[in-house]
Amino acid sequence: MTETRGGRKRWEVDDGLWERIEPLLPVIERRFRYGGRRQLDDRRVLCGILFVLYTGVPWRYLPQELGFGSGMTCWRRLRKWNEAGVWQRLHEMLLAGLRAAGVLDLSRASVDSSHLRAMKGGAATGPSPVDRGKTGSKHHVIVDAHGIPLAVTLTGGNRNDVNQLIPMIRAVPPIRGKRGQPLRRPKHLYADRGYDHESYRDQVRRFETTPHIGRRGTEHGSGLGAHRWVVEGAIALLHWFRRLRLRWEVRDDIHRAFIALGCAVICWRRLRTAL
Known part of the structure; x- marks a missing residue:
């Protein structure tokens, strides 16, 4: 190392x-x-x-x-x-610090997911369609305009991405750091074709968020990638932690703890640079 x-x-x-x-x-x-x-x-x-x-x-x-x-x-x-909720509270504290430093930007957010193999099975696992049906999990990630992780959810590898769209939005905590109401909902949300479903677009609008989701059957070049690439970068940063590249924990709460801690470390790096 x-x-x-x-x-x-x-x-x-x-x-x-x-x-x-x-x-x-x-x-x-x-x-x-x-x-x-x-x-x-x-x-x-x-x-x-x-x-x-x-x-x-x-x-x-x-x-x-x-x-x-x-x-x-x-x-x-x-x-x-x-x-005791230490990692979640730490993540929320650092998000508030980033907002106070003027680094956090919720004018838009992006979502995506990534498969990882679950070596020992356990809760929140399932047969992965991209890994020959082997047992796996998924990290579902939502980030701000700069790629700062706002929330990560964990599901089985066989869960459809679009089913986690609303849970991801709800998982974003209220972000303080400045006077007035805490921030919680992005104004615009960007996602790829895996989230293409009209009923979910309607549900996103109920959060007063404008969805920008790629449509199946259309050619590449929609322009969404100009805003979506940040979530792919955030997933790469999470998987830079070797414990998050493969899931070794049978207990999903332990793996979720590692995820939250990884998000906090990424936020701390951004905040330390801004201070």
């Missing part, structure tokens, strides 16, 4: 990100009588979770010499923090 500038490993949590994460973590009361072994530092455990996200290494092979604790310790902490 390569290093970032200054020699810091990519999975190490910098001070700015940690200042935003630490207040979100649930507080564990320390028992002074029969306290048992002292709990491993949260920041080190988070580095271990990020190490797995970046490298895709199995939990049991998490390098002990790096001080992350055991793979099971990191797995339990990831699950616990996910149940």
Whole structure:
């Protein structure tokens, strides 16, 4: 794994990100009588979770010499923090920061999906039509005009894209960061031919959003790609995390936790550049 500038490993949590994460973590009361072994530092455990996200290494092979604790310790902490809503709140906080910095643009949004193989099956999987019927899942992604991930949903690999169009719009959280009403709905929505269905166009309009969806049976060159390419770039960034290229988790909540954490890391990179 390569290093970032200054020699810091990519999975190490910098001070700015940690200042935003630490207040979100649930507080564990320390028992002074029969306290048992002292709990491993949260920041080190988070580095271990990020190490797995970046490298895709199995939990049991998490390098002990790096001080992350055991793979099971990191797995339990990831699950616990996910149940407490830490990753979703972190993502929403960073989106608000991006809006305050003038980076977020909801004048238009784009949606798309990507298949990935589910190596061990589990919830939210199904036979993939693009992978010879092998068990897989789908990442359904909606981004703003600059490719910032607003929400990602997870389904089985056999689910039709258009069925997730409305759930994706609803999954966009209210984005604060400025005075007045929080932003939530894009003004325009761009999608490819996989979302071509008149009833869904009507449903999108009910959100006061104008749909721009490619039509089946027409020639290429609709011009939608000028706005849609950002979602393809966002999917590429998500799958740059090796743990999100293949799904190894049987439990869908653990995979969703990795997705939310990946979205937060992408948002933090954008925000750090803007600050």
